[in-house]
Amino acid sequence: xxxxxxxxxxxxxxxxxxxxxxxxxxxxxxxxxxxxxxxxxxxxxxxxxxxxxxxxxxxxxxxxxxxxxxxxxxxxxxxxxxxxxxxxxxxxxxxxxxxxxxxxxxxxxxxxxxxxxxxxxxxxxxxxxxxxxxxxx
Numbered sequence: 001x002x003x004x005x006x007x008x009x010x011x012x013x014x015x016x017x018x019x020x021x022x023x024x025x026x027x028x029x030x031x032x033x034x035x036x037x038x039x040x041x042x043x044x045x046x047x048x049x050x051x052x053x054x055x056x057x058x059x060x061x062x063x064x065x066x067x068x069x070x071x072x073x074x075x076x077x078x079x080x081x082x083x084x085x086x087x088x089x090x091x092x093x094x095x096x097x098x099x100x101x102x103x104x105x106x107x108x109x110x111x112x113x114x115x116x117x118x119x120x121x122x123x124x125x126x127x128x129x130x131x132x133x134x135x136x137x
Contacts, residue, residue, distance in 0.1 A: 008051040020044035039115040046108040047073035080123040
C-alpha cells in the first residue's frame with residue numbers, strides 16, 4: 001500500500017498542475033494501466049486546480065490499495081453553499097482573472113464525478129470542502 005499527501009498552495013497558478021504531474025509519474029512507475037491513469041490524472045488535475053483557485057490552501061492525497069486507488073482533496077476555505085449547483089456543468093464561482101487565464105469553466109467537479117468509479121463531496125460553508133474519489137484497478 002502506498003499513501004502520499006501533497007500540499008497545494010492557494011492562488012499559486014505557476015505551480016498549478018505540479019502535484020497531479022507527480023502523481024501521474026508515480027502511477028507510470030508503478031505500471032498502472034494507461035486508461036486508469038488517464039482518468040485519475042483528469043481527476044487529480046481538476047481537484048488541484050480547484051484547490052488553487054477556490055480555497056485558502058489544502059492537500060491532495062493519493063493512496064493505492066489492493067484493487068483500488070483513492071484520491072482525496074481537502075481544503076480550507078469558503079466551502080460550497082449549494083453542492084447540487086456546483087455539480088452543474090458550466091456553473092462556476094471563479095473570478096474574471098482566473099477565467100481570463102483559461103480556467104473556471106465550471107467543468108471541474110462534473111469531470112471528477114464522470115471519471116471516478118466512486119465520488120463523494122462534502123462541504124461546510126466557512127470551513128472547507130472534501131472530495132473523495134475511488135478508482136477500481
